[in-house]
Amino acid sequence: MSNARTNILSRLCQSSIQETPPQPSPYQGREQEKDDWDTAERVRRFTERMEAVRAEIHHASRTDWLDVLAEICKAKGLNNLLVAAETEWGSAIHAQAQRFPALKTYQQPIETWKSELFYGIDAAFTGTRGGIAETGTLILWPDAHEPRTMSLVPPIHIALLETDKLYTTFAEAMQAEGWVETGMPTNALLVSGPSKSADIEQTLAYGVHGPKELVVILV
């Protein structure tokens, strides 16, 4: 099919576009005032957006977040919780395993335990890389410790977000973290609520193919 490549590119190259199009200017975000959002305002906006799409927001501190998580697990009647053992947050949870439902880890490639992942896990806990206040969004860069399907397959996703990693806009997050310079991961994700659809009569229904519930613990 290299012919197709040559043909397409040569057709495109033959068409000379005379006019230089207007150059994109750096994106300024949606509101001028956004520059002034302090942490409290970012938390307020983030919470407002997330709750508007039925995500649950819990506030916690570095000293009591495990209590908050334990409460959430209890309230939801979880039988088990998928948690990475190697991450900072995950290892803290595993260290107090007796306070939580049966803890599961994602030790092996998906192929070896797909059935349990799909049909046997009640909830997964993950950290986040950051958040976006403007849209109420979690930024995830899944990796070997917290694979992509953790935030996708189990019916409940519990995510921990540190408020000092809450950016105002997506553009700002990308720039501040130097995504281009760092290089993009296998998969970068923005998650802004539980899975939903409005495909029937434009009526919102939650929990289509991804998690039915998204729980965010803000630390």
Add this chain to the structure above:
Amino acid sequence: MTTEFRHNVTLNLAKPNVRANFRKAMDGLMSRRLDQFPDKAELERLRTQSMAIRANALSKLPELLEQLETNLTRNGIHVHWAETPDEANHIVLAILQQHNAKSLIKGKSMVSEEMGMNHFLEGHGIDCLESDLGEFIIQLAQEPPSHIVAPAIHKSRQDVAKLFNEKFPDIPYTENIDELTQAARRILRDKFYAAPVGISGVNFAVAETGTLCLVENEGNGRMSTTVPKVHIAVTGIEKVVEKLSDVPPLLSILTRSATGQPITTYFNMISSPRKPGEKDGPEEVHLVLLDNGRSNIYSDPELLATLRCIRCGACMNHCPVYTRIGGHSYGTVYPGPIGIILEPQKAGLDVHGELTQASTLCGACGEVCPVRIPIPTLINRLRYDGVRKDASTTVGTGSRRKTGEAAAWKSWAWAASHPAIYNFGAKTATRLHGLFPSNMGAWTNVRSAPQLAEQTLHERLKAMGVDHE
């Protein structure tokens, strides 16, 4: 002669339920979009910014495609090029055969509709399953999408309830949307679990980093691109953007224009297959770049703007014609205002040129387009290409020129450029106004016949002694 389009229009205008479904849905989509843009000035700035990003990408399209290919390849993603839907289908088939795959699961992709992928692959014994809820519904009903963003928008909950009951008799009949959605979740979960190959479209392909971006709410797109061992993305060659920093503004205006959401639930950025040590994700990722007439559209400096489209569907949501006749009337993959400029260019004016008439030129589409495609201007241009006598790059140029109509316009132009003739005609007509036919075909089906005045404005102003030079 009744054309296929006219036939479809008659058929669909006579379906009060479908018309009511469209009206209600379009009203909802319009008002939700409006709510997302409380600040008009910000909207216009963002439209200009988004237009500039897309225009910039198109101005460097060949280089950016090569850069995209280089970076994707470096990241471990296989890049394929196809000039025609048939070529693209064969590429996909070959990948499936390599893996001995007999089935696949699909996220929403309009380019796959353009390819007729399901039909082609099913002919080769491959089971294709749509996993987007709307696409799943219309696949069950064996219908094409009626809207590019909300493919089952023409169906009511009762329609969906009946359809599910007929196809899945084990599931109790329900008209409850949550219950219908949960039924689809259960059915499709097993399919995600088992599918060897996942297909998706692409919303933006970032040349700078070699990243494929997908926008969705349901999670089926993530499932299709994460769980199967092989992921094949199909997209048009125009979907490339230059920089990663181009993505946030486009994403923002796309979701707000399309469904009135500040952002969709998921924004999925894929830059490589599963890396060593990673525990999930496809082991192989492919991108199929489809031309299908795009490089020809690219050759005209005016029509090129067609390729800026980011497929938000706002033009159809705001179109008085689309709202009345629905997506199926067009008989093409892309309906509505973007469809009536894109499809005649892809297939030729000789094939779909009639669609350029499916507009009142009210301008609502151009007004809401997030990348400022001057859709009404391009409709006018394609009407011209359809009847012009000289050459243009548009396929089927001149094919819509009919001798009788051309002669009528010529006579009209002669009369209207000779004031004496025009005035004589106008005066004569007004003198005969009582004899003017009260039955004027289609016009008088729903309207009274136009009443000619007893005296023309020319005559009255002349009689009043108004200066004439």
Add this chain to the structure above:
Amino acid sequence: MATRPDTIYFFGTCLIDLMYPQAGVSAMQLIQREGVNVIFPQAQTCCGQPAWNSGYRDEARTVARAQIALFPKPIPVVIPSGSCAGMMKVHYPELFANQPDEAQALDVAGRVYELTEFLVDVLQIELKDLGEPVKVAVHTSCSSRREMGVADKIESLLGQLSNVKRVEQIRKAECCGFGGTFAVKQPEISASIVLEKVETIRATQADRLVGQDAGCLMNIGGAMEKQGDAIPHQHIAEFLWERTGGVA
């Protein structure tokens, strides 16, 4: 904003010429009452839009060329129609691009005003309502709204009339389905659009429908008349002239 001219050209449009001459006369009288002299070149016919929108550009240009020759003086060209004004202001530059008379077309295009725009922005007209209380629904043509961007002008004129209560139909900004040749080429779609428009206007229980484009009025008014019990429709110029006593 242009300075107040002594004299203007008036382009009446072919629809007003044949169907609604009273609107043309009223428009001219409104302008004259403001102390502005009006020239109506008798050789004017049509702006050429029907052919332009049908793709027959050469024919449209032939007709347009005959019009641009009629407005040589550097004074405004006022048109009681957003659609025809849009043709001259927006599309003449496209139609005459790279033609020998491009400069002349651009010159005329640059002087074009839609009537309500001219009354509000240039003449800064002040109206005194002498009429009885009346409920009015407004239909602004798509070309006035989107091409000319003057949708607010008719509202501001009506807003000056103390006895006029404006009522608003739902989906006010939606097209009436006329679209010039569209109504003839796609009659069923056009009919389905205008019938919904009529329904929304009737729902306002307005006493009168006013607009600034004869095409839309003929379309909406014609559909109401066919149904019977029509809400009377009127061009804005005629309505304003009547409401303000018709004299200086």
